[in-house]
Amino acid sequence: MSNFPTVICVCSAHRKQGKTQLVMRIVEGLIKEGFILGTIKHIGGESTFDNPKVKDTTRHAEAGAKLVVAVTQSELISINKRENPTLDDAIRKFPTDYDFIIVEGFKRSTYPRFIIIDNAEEIQGLNETGQVLGLTGHIAQKKDELDKLDKIYPVIKEKDTESLILIVKNLRHYQILSYLPGTNCGDCGFQDCEEMAQNLLLKKVSIDKCPHMTAKLTLEVDGNQIYIKDFVQNIIRKSIEGMLQTLKNVSRNPRKIIIQIDSAEN
Structure with a gap:
């Protein structure tokens, strides 16, 4: 499958709760099943290549990630300097034929995520933006804490990589089906x-x-591919090609046309 990778975040309430280890388990499990994937690591604040947090991204590569990107306050590590780079900036650096992008961090993103917590209270703020694929961490062993949650979530126990991969593949299947x-x-x-x-x-x-x-026109809105029926595609394509014919210094037979509309932020 090409055209879009499935993005999954791994978040935690605090540092050193095992995000990197969980990312590595997911990467290793998917690699064994023949998927192509990359990873992104979020590093708060300013950082340099000498920072241990940046060096920690090598563990993603060692697990089998084909491309690893680290995002700091001012850099996309190994790519380019940029003012306040975002998760989506990093995602756009990956080839579209990747099957998955596994993200370490970015708890405020809207992408599906696994959450690592020790108790029910720590889930606050982590379950409000993106779909929760499952909970893991010490809470997986604490029934009394799980009972305090206001929702029922899939719970993945430590080292249960099989369940992790099954959840990830089911998400991918659903996204392909919706595409x-x-x-x-x-x-x-x-x-x-x-x-x-x-x-x-x-x-x-x-x-x-x-x-x-296999049509000649595709529409993408906020990173989501939108299906357009053949008849509507033909109308849009001919309208755009007709408009281009009125412009100077534009090829009469362009091979590819890209139109990007950025909405003003509120």
Whole structure:
């Protein structure tokens, strides 16, 4: 499957609760199943290559991550200087044919996340922005603390890598399914989009197998690919190409056109 990687965050209430170890377990488990992935590590404040926190990113690479990016207050380490770089800035550095990007930190992001906590109180603020895929840490062994939570979350016990990978793969499958047109037409040769998504997850077929996903126009809103029917694609494409014909110094037969609209922040 290409075109977009699944982004998953690993967050904790405090430092030294095992985020790096959990990232490594996820990376190693996915690598064993043949997935391509990279990692991102969030490092608070200013930092340099000599900082132990930056050097700690090498553990991500040792686990098998193909590309590792560290994000500090002023840098995307090994990439370029940038004022206040964000998680999305780092994500855009990864090739679109990656299957996963596993992020260490960024607890305020809106991406799905695993949360590492010791007790129920620590979940405050960690479960408000992104989908919680599961809880782990010392709380996994404390039934009395789990009973204090206002919601029921999947609980992953220490060293239960199999459950981690199953949750991650299920998320990927759901995202692939939502990316497909949902017509269940059978034109791809499979019974429905669900079966197509499962085969894409297992890398038994490519997205080109779906004739409705090989169109010449794609729309992305806030990082999410939006499916557009062939008829609507044709209208939009012809309108844009017609507009370009009125502009000077524009090729009459452009190979690729990119239009980006940045909404003003409130």
